Amino acid sequence: MNPQHQTHERLLQRLQQTVGPEGVVCGSARMAPYLEERRGRFKPHAAAVVLPAQTTEVAAVVRACAEAGATIVPQAGNTGLCGGAAPQDADRQILLNLERMNRIREVDRSNFTLTAEAGCVLADVQAAAAAAHRLFPLSYAAEDRCHIGGNLATNAGGMNVLRYGNTRELVLGVEVVLSDGHIWNGLTPLRKDNSGYDLKDLFIGSEGTLGIITAAVLKLYPRPRQRSSAIIGLLEIEHAIALLDRLQTAAGETLVACEIMGRVPVEFALRHIQGCREPFATPYPWYLLLELTSSRWTDELPGLLRETLQQAAENRLVAEWRVAEDHSEAEALWRIRKSIPAAQKYEGGSIKHDISVPLSRIAEFIERASAVLIKRLPGTRPCPFGHIGDGNIHFNLSQPLAMDPEVFLAHWDEFNRIVHDIVVDMGGSFAAEHGVGRLKPPEVARYKSVVEIDLMRRLKAALDPTGILNPGVIIPPRE
Amino acid sequence: MNPQHQTHERLLQRLQQTVGPEGVVCGSARMAPYLEERRGRFKPHAAAVVLPAQTTEVAAVVRACAEAGATIVPQAGNTGLCGGAAPQDADRQILLNLERMNRIREVDRSNFTLTAEAGCVLADVQAAAAAAHRLFPLSYAAEDRCHIGGNLATNAGGMNVLRYGNTRELVLGVEVVLSDGHIWNGLTPLRKDNSGYDLKDLFIGSEGTLGIITAAVLKLYPRPRQRSSAIIGLLEIEHAIALLDRLQTAAGETLVACEIMGRVPVEFALRHIQGCREPFATPYPWYLLLELTSSRWTDELPGLLRETLQQAAENRLVAEWRVAEDHSEAEALWRIRKSIPAAQKYEGGSIKHDISVPLSRIAEFIERASAVLIKRLPGTRPCPFGHIGDGNIHFNLSQPLAMDPEVFLAHWDEFNRIVHDIVVDMGGSFAAEHGVGRLKPPEVARYKSVVEIDLMRRLKAALDPTGILNPGVIIPPRE
Known part of the structure; x- marks a missing residue:
């Protein structure tokens, strides 16, 4: 047995002592489900998968890895799109998956809070809130599989950010295992607390590079009593921005979602996905999809939508519009939007971008x-x-018709560069809601200032001086 | 001339070269306005007051102080309540006041953002937003004097947190001068940006100990079209929590303020402040004051309030209630609440606490x-x-009748200890919205875990390794 193999064996033994034999998964077949990477851009490898069942076990795993000189990749639901949970070293890297930490520790109805462990599936958190007649508003396509720990680690966005904010805005407190194995109990349920530095927000969105979030106190909201959706055909994308302005005044908080779709992605959905129907007899270059919800019994949402859209049509901001008559019509409208990612696959190669720009410059950016x-x-x-x-x-790009997908996809990095150069020039972000992961550290290096990268490096060195936590994620290597 | 005096003179000369003669204020008479401390708990001293007019000048001041071995106390409107802007060293400490950095750099109406320099008076920011038919919702008693830089440095709270959040939630980006004199331009106007660590929130609420915030991109909201207030008499404070629950469902976002007043502070206001009138013929042990606002033309706020309060009265949650008939009646109701701090002064010595607990435990805490x-x-x-x-x-305490105020005030530390012990035992905070400043580092030492204090020290050392920025604030000295 060579010395490296001995160290490896000792680490596995120590981990088994810490989390029990059922908590350590070895062998490529058993590890395979944890080593998938959704976009196929990384080939994950790990020495072992460890499944701690409580916070103290996470802390013990961190200490064991530190002693053995192994590094740790934290993983929650493994639904990320930037490779942040994809370990890269079969010898000296442990995948620490939090799926066994899946208890809802508390629901405080009066305080409008819920305390969940990192391995809770988002849909289960939503359901626990609903059972207490509350809403946990975070919602997106992967909600049946993603875990709340990953939502926090990546500061996930989704459909309802317009009204409720990103994940960051939905968190009051966190529990974190630090790089030295200490546990920081920051599980405060308070809405006002200025008794020290804002540590919580440093861990949220840090993708497991500064600490391992093991639990969180989440904000709840009143449960909506009603819901109304509308689809709108637009001649110009600028009209979407002007209309959004009117809607935010006319509909206030009831406007929870406002999604844009170009004609091309709508056509893809109509062509390839069952149950998607042409929204209007006339095709339009742009479509807006709105959702309004309200907890107020005095609201009459369809009427509010009709009045606002009628007026906007008279001002030629809206070419055509329709408010869904019932739940099934609303579902049919949202089906178009939700089908786009799947539909795009039938159109050959696709080069993807997850960007943001100021609202006032969206039209300019797309053109x-x-x-x-x-x-x-x-x-x-x-x-x-x-x-x-x-x-x-x-801002996804589908290949030209009748081109070999591989030929198109060979343009990935070049197209990313072109798009991100334009985005950053317009004051935008090359990583709006999916994070940086292992995919975009080169973009961090290219677009962030020297001062900002240096700040990030100093924080990383302060909180993870030995670099044990998710190396290679977010922060670019020094030249 | 002794060497220390020489160094001092050299620093003043260098500062004058940096910010011009009009930017350096010396001599106790001219410095006096900057060296007031509102609560009279600290006696401020400084070598000089420096008034940089732009970000590059702030950076040059920091570099000059670093070279001279002087430390810096940043100050904005100097309306803080915990001594965070009170310098303590007449020889080697510079008070850096930001009042000359008072430009509104940009209002982007479509993007619902406003970029303001740190020395802008909050009321001027509110007015600039209003001129663009937008709302900047931060609002509290000192708004005519406090500066936006201080609002950010202390993560100020105020009257509208229930709907719009603390200052932190109202900021998209910041510009910061770091302890080494570098400028971090983090002035992003984006609502979604996950391209790196959340540096912004580390500086917000750090009271000038990690960097000097020189400008910020602030979030704007639709301007309210209507407003309605109500006063409620309650027999039990528990009823306030149950009523708040109903109001959040029935009124949704329109509920912007929900303030509690015990009978004692209401009596103080009635007794001492002109224009305060008894709200009901019958006195009640507790009063709730509500404000609803809406940007929606379809809302009918007084009706919504009446319906909700009538139903709550039928369920015996509300003893008596009245919705203000017009603006002047609403003003009269709010006058009671706003008069309490001034009224308390007429009742002799007062020992103050700025605490928070979970909503579900407020009644228990007060009892x-x-x-x-x-x-x-x-x-x-x-x-x-x-x-x-x-x-x-x-949770303020007025002295027993006919006691010498000094005798009562001698209990300050003892009473703070009693109250804060209870608060922390109940999962609450000893510093809810006024910050820590120079007043509460001993509380940080007593109530925060060793792990949390160590995290804060590591961040301080990472961002301000020489300790030049606001020493003595927030972080307790090592034992």
Whole structure:
């Protein structure tokens, strides 16, 4: 047995003592489900998968790894899109998955809070809130699989950010295992607390590089009593911004979602996904999808929508509109939006961007980026859709018809560069809601100032001086 | 001339070269306005007051002080209540006041953002937003004097936190001068940006100990079209919590303020402040004051309030209620609440607490703390009022009648200890909205875990390794 193998064996033994034999998963077949990477851009490898069942076990795992010189990749639901939970070292890296830490520790109805462990599935958190006649508003496509720990680690966005904010805004307190194995109990349920530095927000969105979030106190809201959706055909994307302005005044907080879809992604959905129907007899270059909800019994949401949209139509901001008559019609409208990512796969290769720009510059961004890319590779089909209310566009590009997908995908890095250069030039972000992970540290290096990267490095060194936590994520290597 | 005096003179010369002669204020008479401390608990001293007019000048001041071995106390409007802007060293400490950095750099109406420099008066920011038909919702008593830089440095709270959050929630980006004189331009106007660590929130609420905030991008909201207030008499404080629950469902976002007042502080206001009138013929042990606002033309707020309060009265949650008929009646109701701090001064010595507990435990806290203190010093008059919707009570104590104020005030530290012990035991905070400053580092040492204090020290050392920025604030000295 060589010395490295001995160290490896000792680490596994120590981990088994810590979390029990059922808490350590070895062997490529058993590890495989944890080593999937959704976008296929990384090939994960790990020495073992460890499944601690409580916070003290997470702390013990961290200490054991520190002593053995192993590094740790924390993982929750493994639904991330930037490789942040993909370990890269079969010899000296442990995948620490939190799925066994899946208890809802407390629901405090009067305080409008819920305390959940990191391994709770988001849908289960939503259900626990609903059982207490409350709403936990975080919602997005992967909600049946993603875990709350991953939501916090990546500061997940989703459909309802316009009204309720990103995950960060939905968290009051966190419990974190630090790089030295100490546990920071920051599980405060308070809405006002200025008794020290804001440590919580440093861990949220740090993708497991500064500490391992093991539990959180989440904010709850009154449960909506009613819901109304509308679809709108627009001749110009600028009209979406002007309309959003009117809607925010007319509908206030009831406006929870405002999604844009170009004609191209709508056509993809109509062509490939069952149950998607053409929204209007006339096709439009742009569509807006709105959702309003309210906890107030005095609200009459469809009437509010009709009045606002009628007036906007008279002002030529809206070409055509329809308020869903009932739940099933609303579902049919949202089906179009939710089908876009799947539909795009039938159109060949797709190069993806998760960007944001100021609301006032969305139209300019889409025009400018589309023009440059189509000039660079004629036939490229921009497929923009996303959370226009937050300035967040998934600016995806489908390949020209009849091109070999591989030939198109070979442009990935070049197109990313073109798009991100334009985004950053316009005061935008190259990583709006999916995070940085192992995918975008080169973008961090290219677009962030020397001062900002240095600040991030100093924080990393202060909280994880030995670099044990998720190395290679977020912070670019020194040149 | 002794060497120390020489160094001092050289620093002043260098500062004058940096910010111009009009930017350096010396001599006790001219410095006096900057060296006031509102609560009279600290006697401020400084070598000079420096008034930089732009960010690069702030950076140059920091570098000059670093070279001269002087430390820096940043100050904005100097309206803080915990001595965070009170310099303590007439030889080697510079007071850096930001009042000359008072430009509104940009208002982006479509993006619902405003960029303001740190020395802008809060009321001027509110006015600039209003001129663009927008709302900047931060609001509290000192708004005509406090500066936005201080609001951010202390993460100020105020009247509208229930709906709009603390200052932290109202900020998208910041510009910060670091301890080494570098400038971090984090002035992003984006609502979604996960491209790195959340540096912004580390500086917000750090009271000038990690960096000097020189400008910020602030979130704006639709301007309210209507407003309605109500006063409610309650027999039990528990009823306030149950009523708040109903109001949050029935009124949704329109509920912007929910303030509690005990009978004692209301009597103080009635007795001492002109224009305060008894709200009802019958006195009640507790009063709730509500404000609803809405940007929606379809809302009918007085009706919504009447319906909800009538139903609550039928369920015996509300003893008596009245919705203000017009603006002047609403003003009269709010006058009672706003007069309490001034009225308390007429009742002799007052020992103050700025605490928060979970909403579900407010009643328990007030009962428990009042009982202990009255037992300790019979005749002590608890004077609780504040932002019950946020769990934040200003639990002030007025002296027993006919006691020498000095005798009562000699109990300050002892009473703080009693109250804070109870608060922390109940999962609450000893510093809810006024911050820590130079006043409460001993509380940080007593109530925060070793792990948390160590985290704060590590962050301080990472961002201000030489300790040049606001020494003595927030972080307790090592034993």
